[in-house]
Amino acid sequence: MSLRSRVIALCTVLLVLVVLAALWGTVSIDDIWQAGWLQDMATRIAENPWLTWLVFGAVVIGVQIAVPQLVLVVVSVILLGAWEGFFVVYIGMLVGSAIGYLLGRWLARHPVRRLSGRKMRQFSRLLARRGIMNMTLINLLPLGPHTIINLAAGSSHLRFRDFLPGTAIGLLPSTVLTAVATHVLLQVGRAPTTGEATVALILLALLGVGGWLATRWAWRWVSRQ
Incomplete structure (x- = not known):
C-alpha cells in the first residue's frame, strides 16, 4: 500500500x-x-435455566468454525455478565481447542497441511520445537485463526501436555482484557459525552493498531525460525 x-x-x-x-x-x-x-x-x-450451558456449547462450536475470539468473549459477557461470562468463554475455548487438537491428530498431518497452506506449515515446524513457549506465543497474539492453529498443533509432533498449558496461558490475557473492556463499556456506555466517547473509540483503535503491529512482528519472527 x-x-x-x-x-x-x-x-x-x-x-x-x-x-x-x-x-x-x-x-x-x-x-x-x-x-x-x-x-x-x-x-x-x-x-433461561440452560443459558450458561447454551453459551458454553456455542463457544465450543464457535472455536471449531473459526468464530473470532473477540466475538465469543463479548457475546458471553453480554449474556452472562463479567465474571460468569469470562469463566464460561475461557473454559469453552480451552475445551474447543482440545477438540481441535484431537481432530488434527485424527486427520493426520498431510490433509491438514494441504488445507492450511504455507503459514500452517511454518506453525507445524515451530511447534515441533519449544512447544509450550511457542504455543503460548501463537495464541497470545494470535498468529492465525484458532481453528487452524489447533488443527496444526494436533497434526504436528506437539504433545497434548504441552499444547494445553500453552493454549491456556496464551488465551488468558486477551480473554481477560476483552471481558474487562466489554464490562466497562457496558457500564459507562449508557450516556457518555462526545469527548468521552471519542477518547474511548480512539483507545480501541490504538489497541487494534498495536495488535496488528505485534502480529506483523511475530510473523517475521516465526519466518526466521
Whole structure:
C-alpha cells in the first residue's frame, strides 16, 4: 500500500471514529432500551435455566468454525455478565481447542497441511520445537485463526501436555482484557459525552493498531525460525 493510500485510510478511520463518538454521545442506550420487544427478549434469555450451558456449547462450536475470539468473549459477557461470562468463554475455548487438537491428530498431518497452506506449515515446524513457549506465543497474539492453529498443533509432533498449558496461558490475557473492556463499556456506555466517547473509540483503535503491529512482528519472527 502506498503512503498516500495509508494516509487516506487513516483519515477515513479517524472520521468514522468522530462520527461514531458524536452519535454515541447524543443517543442514549436507555432510549433504545425502552423498546418493549427488546426488554422482553432480554428477559426471556436471562431467565433461561440452560443459558450458561447454551453459551458454553456455542463457544465450543464457535472455536471449531473459526468464530473470532473477540466475538465469543463479548457475546458471553453480554449474556452472562463479567465474571460468569469470562469463566464460561475461557473454559469453552480451552475445551474447543482440545477438540481441535484431537481432530488434527485424527486427520493426520498431510490433509491438514494441504488445507492450511504455507503459514500452517511454518506453525507445524515451530511447534515441533519449544512447544509450550511457542504455543503460548501463537495464541497470545494470535498468529492465525484458532481453528487452524489447533488443527496444526494436533497434526504436528506437539504433545497434548504441552499444547494445553500453552493454549491456556496464551488465551488468558486477551480473554481477560476483552471481558474487562466489554464490562466497562457496558457500564459507562449508557450516556457518555462526545469527548468521552471519542477518547474511548480512539483507545480501541490504538489497541487494534498495536495488535496488528505485534502480529506483523511475530510473523517475521516465526519466518526466521
